Amino acid sequence: MSVEQMREVDATYRSLGRRAVWDAVSFASFQGWESTIRRRAVARLQLQPGDRVLDVACGRGSNLPYLRRVVGERGQIVGIDYSETMLAGAQQLVRRNGWTNVDLVKGDAADMQFRKEFDGALTVLSLTVIPRWQDALQQMAGAVRPGRRIVAVEASWGSGWRRVWNPWLRLLSRVTAGDLGRDIPAEFRRSLMSVQKEAVSLSTAYILTGTVPQPS
Numbered sequence: 310m311s312v313e314q315m316r317e318v319d320a321t322y323r324s325l326g327r328r329a330v331w332d333a334v335s336f337a338s339f340q341g342w343e344s345t346i347r348r349r350a351v352a353r354l355q356l357q358p359g360d361r362v363l364d365v366a367c368g369r370g371s372n373l374p375y376l377r378r379v380v381g382e383r384g385q386i387v388g389i390d391y392s393e394t395m396l397a398g399a400q401q402l403v404r405r406n407g408w409t410n411v412d413l414v415k416g417d418a419a420d421m422q423f424r425k426e427f428d429g430a431l432t433v434l435s436l437t438v439i440p441r442w443q444d445a446l447q448q449m450a451g452a453v454r455p456g457r458r459i460v461a462v463e464a465s466w467g468s469g470w471r472r473v474w475n476p477w478l479r480l481l482s483r484v485t486a487g488d489l490g491r492d493i494p495a496e497f498r499r500s501l502m503s504v505q506k507e508a509v510s511l512s513t514a515y516i517l518t519g520t521v522p523q524p525s
């Protein structure tokens with residue numbers, strides 16, 4: 310990330326990362342369907358108890374309860390995020406729940422360097438935010454074992470009558486430093502197999518699922 314991009318992510322999520330503010334932003338982003346969408350995204354990973362899963366740009370840890378429910382106490386969750394303020398929220402959540410199998414790491418998702426160590430990777434509302442998002446997706450594909458899945462949840466502009474949502478989405482993307490113009494489905498198709506896209510939240514968001522190919 311360039312210094313300028315780092316500053317933007319840091320500044321944006323320093324102010325959004327406080328609990329009450331983040332809860333409001335999250336509620337607005339998912340329009341009341343947050344738990345349904347997070348649960349569905351986690352289900353698409355097809356994880357088993359004991360699996361190891363990566364949560365990319367984990368933020369305040371909103372996915373952790375859903376991931377923890379499927380991998381159980383024998384599994385392991387690694388969350389990575391660039392913002393210390395967001396990570397502090399995730400750390401509080403982990404401490405409050407006494408979870409001993411969640412590791413939280415500060416870092417740039419585009420430089421992760423994990424190697425075929427995970428049984429799945431999830432990223433929610435973040436590939437539209439991470440400056441070097443294509444590199445982050447490549448790193449996710451490198452981190453996950455072949456045959457296992459990567460799932461992303463992202464917002465998208467409405468088309469047809471659904472354009473009525475676009476002023477709202479424009480406001481949200483400005484607040485969260487998100488770029489809804491990124492063609493994340495195309496990048497999934499370039500890097501992964503069996504890519505599926507499912508519209509959610511009145512088609513203002515989608516869940517993408519892809520399988521990591523065998524190395525050629």
Ligand SMILES: C[S@@+](CC[C@H](N)C(=O)[O-])C[C@H]1O[C@@H](n2cnc3c(N)ncnc32)[C@H](O)[C@@H]1O
Nearest residue numbers: 366367368371390391392395417418433434439
């Ligand atoms: C809209 S929030 C989503 C947080 C979380 N995934 C969720 O669903 O609540 C976007 C997150 O991306 C993180 N982020 C942005 N750029 C990043 C990068 N290069 N590496 C890691 N995290 C990054 C931000 O700090 C923020 O926590």
